[in-house]
Amino acid sequence: MSGIKNNQLLMNIAIAKAWQYQGLTYPNPAVGALVSYNGEIIAVEAHQKAGTSHAEVLALLEAYKIISKQELLFDTFDANKAHKFLYSLPQNIFSNCTIFVTLEPCSHRGKTPSCASLLAHLKPKKVVIATLDPIKGHDAGVERLQQQGIEVEIAVCEKEALELLEPFLIWQERAFVLFKIAQTSNGKIGGGYLSSKDSLTHVHQLRAVCSRMIIGGNTVRVDRPTLDCRFTGENAPHITIYSKEDNFDRDIPLFSIIGREVKVTNILEDFEKPSFILIEGGEGMLNALKDKIDWLLQYQTPKLSLHNSSYGVELNIEFLHQAKKGIDLMLWSKMV
């Protein structure tokens, strides 16, 4: 049997799952994992938020539920509880399982215990990895698995895994800059075009995890937005208003959210600092900052509209990932 096609198809499922949490895992990478048991896919999970259980841990817990027909009565996102539970299981419980992970299981103990050590202990039949951990000191995962005699296959869908990983690779070194666009499917902007609760929730989740949002002065003057995370109940992001003049109505809610820092500036700095910057802006902002932007996130609402108001900008991009988000289309691309 070749196995190549099978492993690529299954890894692609794990990669697509990870894309659902792209950006949301900051400062961690987006990672997906899949468990197949006697040739049947029984779990597909992704890392969702820094400080919580990693993808392979969530997938193993889900696999355990299917294999044992038991419910889990603890918070599976609590990484310490999750690891403790998995260590307590009979060691052969995953011996017919193959684990697919989009990134080498972490070998170090950070906010959460090491996944490589856990897998080495649990001894699944095989671990398939899309790409090795690029961070020095985190890259002993494969070795630890192999020391326990676990079969390891690497570089399955590596190109796709590296695209998924790109924001993480960038924010290790400097700011990863994501420009968000909401438009109709034929490019009309300016109407707050998000149809689905799912897309709105996604935007609010991104706002909650980013280091800082940059918005344009006109947006503040005209739209008077609050830019909070009310759909998710999380903390509102710090805001940089990119504007020549500092003539804003300080009474709008934007300025009065507790814990938020609002900066007005004409000179954008901090792009060198490892961080995650989210820009929500119009044509002016896109033109002004296009050399700073790494990726675009376009939400397209399912309509064509009469208009002459798309972004007036010339940009070549590369489509990286497309998926539905509720009824909207979510389209990730990079600048080329």
Next chain:
Amino acid sequence: MSGIKNNQLLMNIAIAKAWQYQGLTYPNPAVGALVSYNGEIIAVEAHQKAGTSHAEVLALLEAYKIISKQELLFDTFDANKAHKFLYSLPQNIFSNCTIFVTLEPCSHRGKTPSCASLLAHLKPKKVVIATLDPIKGHDAGVERLQQQGIEVEIAVCEKEALELLEPFLIWQERAFVLFKIAQTSNGKIGGGYLSSKDSLTHVHQLRAVCSRMIIGGNTVRVDRPTLDCRFTGENAPHITIYSKEDNFDRDIPLFSIIGREVKVTNILEDFEKPSFILIEGGEGMLNALKDKIDWLLQYQTPKLSLHNSSYGVELNIEFLHQAKKGIDLMLWSKMV
């Protein structure tokens, strides 16, 4: 084991494969098939063109190649040869295989022999079907399989399978009308916006299989297109020019392609006739015909452009399927 998740994920792979040939199988339905062997996916295929081998036949042939490590020395798209070959195999060769098909295997003998009879003969372990054949007289496939003691599971991803099948269901009754749009990702039209050879080839393939193309008079006057299928070498489609005035330069290549019928009319008929009508046109055509259109096919090229020339139209749509086509995005939607 639940199996639900596994079967849905695998059926989704077969459905996505079938979408690659959406429209191109006219007058047949788009159908995908996947073969899993001892829990490993070894074949994913789709029906590509009416009169050639069906999806499950192509998938079985591919599976045979993997299982037997033999090459096939005949044209696998020749359905008669393919069936004859598969009937000649030892009957237990697929006994560890589960076949996923997005549509019930055909029970009748049409241009190609019956796939249900073939599967009943080959006796795979299990056949998983997304949706039953809606055509009377073709719907005895499941029964034929079950009579041979083959386990059959139906209605896996049925909603998605019915979306895939919608053009076929429509062109049984009347014309299925597909409007093609090529644009930049922020909606600029009018530049012949297709970046990749893959999208261009796809358009030419659609032209070759459709019953008739409708285009606007202005397109003919201004762009003077040929509207042939030079990328695929197939026959150019019949053309209806929708125009009040018949004042075209008959010397342009459009009018001189052998075997092509060109009609100029102000009154569009034939929508009641079971057929596949492809419209390539601008804003005027989209507005004039929007009540006749079933689906949109948008190709988005990976760029944002300075412009004020998107389609001036108000349309609510529902996104059905999105995938890359070369470097472009291919987006199928229906009118709502």
